[in-house]
Amino acid sequence: MTRLLKNVIRYGLLTLGALVMLLPFAWMIVTSLQSPTAVFAIPHTWFPSSLQWGNFSKAWHAAPFARYCFNSILVTFITTLGQLFTSILAAFTFTHLHFCGRRTLFAGLIALMMVPGELLLIPNFVTLSRLHWIDTYAALIVPWLASIFTMFALRQAFHAQPRSIYYAARLDGASDWQYLWHILVPASRTTITAVAILQIIASWNSFMWPLIVTNSDRLRTLPVGLTSFTSEAGTNYPLLMAATIFVIVPLLILYLGLQKYIVAGITQASAKGSSL
Numbered sequence: 001m002t003r004l005l006k007n008v009i010r011y012g013l014l015t016l017g018a019l020v021m022l023l024p025f026a027w028m029i030v031t032s033l034q035s036p037t038a039v040f041a042i043p044h045t046w047f048p049s050s051l052q053w054g055n056f057s058k059a060w061h062a063a064p065f066a067r068y069c070f071n072s073i074l075v076t077f078i079t080t081l082g083q084l085f086t087s088i089l090a091a092f093t094f095t096h097l098h099f100c101g102r103r104t105l106f107a108g109l110i111a112l113m114m115v116p117g118e119l120l121l122i123p124n125f126v127t128l129s130r131l132h133w134i135d136t137y138a139a140l141i142v143p144w145l146a147s148i149f150t151m152f153a154l155r156q157a158f159h160a161q162p163r164s165i166y167y168a169a170r171l172d173g174a175s176d177w178q179y180l181w182h183i184l185v186p187a188s189r190t191t192i193t194a195v196a197i198l199q200i201i202a203s204w205n206s207f208m209w210p211l212i213v214t215n216s217d218r219l220r221t222l223p224v225g226l227t228s229f230t231s232e233a234g235t236n237y238p239l240l241m242a243a244t245i246f247v248i249v250p251l252l253i254l255y256l257g258l259q260k261y262i263v264a265g266i267t268q269a270s271a272k273g274s275s276l
Contacts, residue, residue: 082145091154157191
């Protein structure tokens with residue numbers, strides 16, 4: 001009976017936590033199917049008598065969402081591939097190559113992870129402005145082609161691989177480049193997949209940086225496009241929530257389909273101690 005009571009309490013708390021987490025999503029869906037007047041009706045109802053399915057069509061045509069979607073896909077795809085490429089090379093360098101100052105350099109990179117990203121907004125904007133990259137794809141992509149977190153996660157995954165495999169590959173005549181791409185990367189695909197998914201989510205949801213460095217609709221991404229439903233006259237919440245669903249659904253499908261790789265990758269990356 002004691003064990004049963006503990007299980008009831010445990011699962012009851014988990015269920016309550018899940019309901020609290022799902023409440024904003026439920027409110028978003030309900031609001032997207034209401035009329036503007038029903039949103040502010042008192043008392044507010046969670047079950048509208050008339051479902052406004054046309055809100056989704058209105059939201060899609062209220063702004064160039066097709067262009068926003070293309071920009072989000074392009075920026076997410078290039079930044080994810082670029083970040084994986086640079087991080088894989090950096091992780092291999094810190095695990096298999098020996099050079100003067102390697103430990104100091106790695107410690108410095110880890111220390112930079114403590115710097116809040118907001119502090120880098122102004123320096124990065126000034127740099128891109130001097131390069132005349134403002135309101136270009138380069139401003140959306142280039143600053144995110146490298147990531148210390150991704151490099152650290154892959155470095156831990158590479159460090160967990162037996163060193164004997166590297167020596168055996170070298171004895172068989174494989175170069176460092178061949179060992180990296182033919183042996184080390186396939187062996188670490190779980191961690192690589194996990195950090196790739198995390199980067200896709202971060203890039204797709206990025207709002208502040210695209211808002212700062214873009215001035216025209218042809219370069220704006222989906223999160224920035226949501227501001228189209230806010231004006232001096234107020235916010236059209238039904239259309240805003242309908243447009244928000246356009247942004248969330250692709251990530252939700254991606255996460256539900258690949259969540260096991262995120263958990264497995266983080267577990268594998270943290271299995272080895274972060275020795276400097």
